[in-house]
């Protein structure tokens with residue numbers, strides 16, 4: 001019963017956060033509700049989302065027994081405590097880099113134009129493909145709460161302005177720059193589109209692959225089988241070698257938990273590392289024009305590839321740059 005009440009309080013706070021901070025949702029979290037008997041209300045501490053560092057408290061949301069919000073911090077005060085993450089502002093820096101890797105704030109499609117034709121050895125990317133459109137009402141939004149009632153998995157069904165990119169537009173700019181393998185995540189319904197695009201750009205279409213998730217979001221589980229896989233389409237320039245291991249084209253990995261990730265669709269580092277190993281040679285250039293939290297840059301550089309990644313969203317870039325620096329700053333170069 002207490003756990004159910006806590007869930008209701010958390011849901012109320014999540015909704016309050018989503019309503020007040022649609023552009024900063026991914027940066028905010030909250031702690032477990034604490035019951036205050038004298039007020040017959042629940043105190044919930046609003047915090048920054050953990051990003052490998054301690055969460056910063058941002059104020060207290062007070063929720064009544066009927067789940068209405070009695071008191072809450074002023075949104076302006078909360079935003080003022082997130083200066084590095086405000087999306088309207090440019091991030092504190094434009095890029096982080098090290099020996100043979102760089103992660104830049106900017107448009108990865110435009111940046112590809114600066115690269116020589118066939119200069120990329122592995123295009124490994126995960127473009128936005130409109131997940132917001134899957135949700136049409138709040139009750140459809142998957143929420144995964146830990147046993148103690150803390151945290152959630154998804155904000156309301158809007159993931160930001162980055163959440164759609166035309167497959168033809170970005171591939172027209174980027175694929176001519178690829179001289180080896182091209183590996184892109186896509187919506188299941190886009191497998192044919194990307195296969196055709198790869199072929200039209202002169203790639204050998206090697207076919208789709210599957211990332212099977214061991215912990216899928218139980219979205220609409222009462223009405224249909226839970227979707228537990230994501231599609232990846234693969235092509236290569238004729239004659240490009242393959243890493244050589246005997247592998248199946250179904251890759252089984254756990255999704256990063258809400259506590260581990262800084263991006264709602266962040267990919268597992270071990271999965272991306274496996275793709276880097278299979279589809280590129282040491283010292284080759286791996287490029288990700290839609291780098292999100294920087295997973296590709298980290299995976300590539302950790303395996304002695306050169307890595308270049310771009311992220312357009314300034315708020316996300318600020319957080320992701322910290323992650324990439326934390327992972328690669330201590331890397332002892334091979």
Ligand SMILES: C[S@@+](CC[C@H](N)C(=O)[O-])C[C@H]1O[C@@H](n2cnc3c(N)ncnc32)[C@H](O)[C@@H]1O
Nearest residue numbers: 107108126162266267290292293295311312313
């Ligand atoms: C699906 S996410 C990538 C997630 C990533 N694979 C990870 O593990 O974190 C796609 C990202 O592309 C970014 N994006 C969209 N258009 C972009 C562009 N033109 N240039 C750079 N980044 C872009 C979005 O902001 C979003 O973070």
